[in-house]
Amino acid sequence: xxxxxxxPTESSRVRSMTETRDRILDVALDVLxxxxxxxxxxxxxxAGVVRRTVYGHFPSRLDLVRTLTERAVTEMTAVLTxxxxxGAEADATWAEFVxxxxxxxxxxxxxLALRRGEYGExxxxxLGPLDELLADLVKRGQDTDVFAQHLPAGILSQVAYGAVxxxxxxDLSNGxxxxxxxxxxxxxxxxxxxxxxxxxxDDQVTRPGG
Amino acid sequence: xxxxxxxPTESSRVRSMTETRDRILDVALDVLxxxxxxxxxxxxxxAGVVRRTVYGHFPSRLDLVRTLTERAVTEMTAVLTxxxxxGAEADATWAEFVxxxxxxxxxxxxxLALRRGEYGExxxxxLGPLDELLADLVKRGQDTDVFAQHLPAGILSQVAYGAVxxxxxxDLSNGxxxxxxxxxxxxxxxxxxxxxxxxxxDDQVTRPGG
DNA sequence: TGTCCATTGCACACTGGTGTGCAGTGTACT
DNA sequence: AGTACACTGCACACCAGTGTGCAATGGACA
Numbered sequence: 001x002x003x004x005x006x007x008p009t010e011s012s013r014v015r016s017m018t019e020t021r022d023r024i025l026d027v028a029l030d031v032l033x034x035x036x037x038x039x040x041x042x043x044x045x046x047a048g049v050v051r052r053t054v055y056g057h058f059p060s061r062l063d064l065v066r067t068l069t070e071r072a073v074t075e076m077t078a079v080l081t082x083x084x085x086x087g088a089e090a091d092a093t094w095a096e097f098v099x100x101x102x103x104x105x106x107x108x109x110x111x112l113a114l115r116r117g118e119y120g121e122x123x124x125x126x127l128g129p130l131d132e133l134l135a136d137l138v139k140r141g142q143d144t145d146v147f148a149q150h151l152p153a154g155i156l157s158q159v160a161y162g163a164v165x166x167x168x169x170x171d172l173s174n175g176x177x178x179x180x181x182x183x184x185x186x187x188x189x190x191x192x193x194x195x196x197x198x199x200x201x202d203d204q205v206t207r208p209g210g
Numbered sequence: 211x212x213x214x215x216x217x218p219t220e221s222s223r224v225r226s227m228t229e230t231r232d233r234i235l236d237v238a239l240d241v242l243x244x245x246x247x248x249x250x251x252x253x254x255x256x257a258g259v260v261r262r263t264v265y266g267h268f269p270s271r272l273d274l275v276r277t278l279t280e281r282a283v284t285e286m287t288a289v290l291t292x293x294x295x296x297g298a299e300a301d302a303t304w305a306e307f308v309x310x311x312x313x314x315x316x317x318x319x320x321x322l323a324l325r326r327g328e329y330g331e332x333x334x335x336x337l338g339p340l341d342e343l344l345a346d347l348v349k350r351g352q353d354t355d356v357f358a359q360h361l362p363a364g365i366l367s368q369v370a371y372g373a374v375x376x377x378x379x380x381d382l383s384n385g386x387x388x389x390x391x392x393x394x395x396x397x398x399x400x401x402x403x404x405x406x407x408x409x410x411x412d413d414q415v416t417r418p419g420g
Numbered sequence: 421t422g423t424c425c426a427t428t429g430c431a432c433a434c435t436g437g438t439g440t441g442c443a444g445t446g447t448a449c450t
Numbered sequence: 451a452g453t454a455c456a457c458t459g460c461a462c463a464c465c466a467g468t469g470t471g472c473a474a475t476g477g478a479c480a
Contacts, residue, residue: 012478017426037327039467050428055469113326117247148404150394155382159373159395162380166372172365184360185369185399194358194401226448227456249437260458265439 021057023047025071028064033110040064065119069126072108076101080133090141091192095200097137098164098183106178109169134161141190148191160186231267233257235281238274239317246323250274275329279336282318286311290343300351301402305410307347308374308393316388319379344371351400358401370396 027047031038040061044054058064083097115123131154138157141147151159167173167182180201187197237257241248250271254264268274293307325333341364348367351357361369377383377392390411397407 016478020426035327037467040469041467051468052429052470053427056426060469061467116323117245148398150404150408151387151391155387155391158380159377159382159391162376163369163373163399166376167369170368170372172369177361177365181361181365181369188358188398188401189373189395191398191404193403194360198360230456247437250439251437262440262459263457266456269439271438 020047020049020053024049024054024057025064025068028068029107029110032068032114036110036113062119062122065114066122066126068108069111069123072104072111073126073130075104076108077130077133079104080130080137084133084137089146090137090144091146091187091190091196092200093137094141094160094190095183095187095197095203098186099179099201101164102168102179102182105165105168105182106173109165109173112165112169131158134158138190146192150191156190160189163189230257230259230263234259234264234267235274235278238278239320242278242324243320246320272329272332275324276332276336278318279321279333282314282321283336283340285314286318287340287343289314290340290347294343294347299356300347300354301356301397301400301406302410303347304351304370304397304400305393305407305413308396309389309411311374312378312389312392315375315378315392316383319375319383322375322379341368344368348400356402360401366400370399373399 024043024047028043031043031046035042040054041051043064044051047054054064058067079100080097083093083100086093086096088096111123114120134157135154138147138160139153142149142153142156147156150156164182164186167178167185172178172181183201184197187200188194192200234253234257238253241253241256245252250264251261253274254261257264264274268277289310290307293303293310296303296306298306321333324330344367345364348357348370349363352359352363352366357366360366374392374396377388377395382388382391393411394407397410398404402410
């Protein structure tokens with residue numbers, strides 16, 4: 001009873017509890033990734049825990065999915081804002097964005113499937129802020145004439161970003177082609193010429209650190 | 211008992227039966243399009259029929275979905291083979307293909323959602339022949355240097371074709387931009403330069419007859 | 421040693437879908 | 451008139467998942 005407010009260490013007990021919670025979340029991504037209709041039981045079992053315990057951490061299935069989505073949005077927004085701050089050209093920024101987004105997108109690819117049916121509304125709502133940031137970047141590219149203008153920025157950004165996620169969710173996602181394919185493909189969609197797109201992407205790939 | 215083999219007219223009875231069957235199939239596309247998890251009851255109600263009647267025509271839900279998929283594959287394959295026979299350049303062929311595929315893809319867009327979970331395997335299997343035709347077309351484009359070669363033909367065709375379906379399944383699908391966006395976007399993904407892509411697509415749009 | 425508490429393993433009620441069985445009804449065809 | 455039969459409207463049984471309740475259990479901690 002030496003701590004009134006926020007706990008500093010609280011070593012074993014709460015830590016093992018948050019560990020369980022995190023493990024459930026991590027495993028849920030894998031399990032739902034393979035089968036979006038997997039139940040709380042499957043998730044629990046995969047996490048080495050009983051179904052009842054999962055409900056101890058997440059009162060409902062929706063809570064679990066929402067927590068997952070919040071995590072994803074937080075991580076992706078962090079990447080995008082950080083990359084955006086570099087001040088590079090829009091196409092170079094996009095290439096770097098996709099390169100660094102890739103592991104995150106691949107990890108949370110299940111949200112693409114979960115976006116429809118039952119949880120669609122909740123997920124869609126949480127994705128709002130990220131969508132705006134993307135649209136801003138594409139708009140900047142259109143204004144500086146590096147991106148095509150055959151579609152309004154808001155739509156074009158969604159289409160290109162959707163393609164990245166679609167590729168992350170496809171057979172391509174495993175294997176080394178995934179990230180490269182996603183980056184080049186999305187750049188082409190944005191109207192960047194092939195040679196330039198390839199140069200930008202391979203520049204990213206060969207330089208390990210941004 | 212005047213007919214042994216195939217029946218010539220068999221006027222009212224069987225015709226009204228096949229009409230019911232067709233109406234169920236048509237309506238199922240709409241209902242499942244809005245909610246891929248809709249049940250046999252919802253489909254029946256929407257078709258002005260009782261759930262029990264749906265089971266009279268399709269022994270199981272899988273039968274219904276399979277029939278729907280077979281229909282889609284048949285229609286899409288017909289479009290592709292017909293367009294392929296024109297002998298035009300690969301990029302022009304692709305543009306025409308998308309333009310004529312659009313209503314079909316939009317109609318059967320639900321298969322994109324149904325492709326995963328439960329019926330995925332069945333649908334994937336039926337899609338095989340179409341995939342080959344697409345890959346052949348893209349290969350031809352790569353060999354004649356009108357399509358990019360940053361990805362193998364089999365994969366590139368899937369990505370571009372997936373984008374068309376994704377757009378058909380998005381908010382863009384309604385409204386006049388849908389078909390144009392799908393065509394231009396997929397052409398860009400295939401490595402066709404922006405100006406050429408736009409020219410090809412708008413040529414399609416302004417010329418009603420192929 | 422005794423208390424706290426995350427976890428367990430069972431119980432249950434509830435929901436919502438699937439697929440089947442069967443008696444009835446109206447209508448097209450003979 | 452009589453028959454065949456698509457459709458109806460009800461009845462089931464079955465399954466799978468959700469969410470809850472509650473009495474153990476066992477390890478961490480004071």
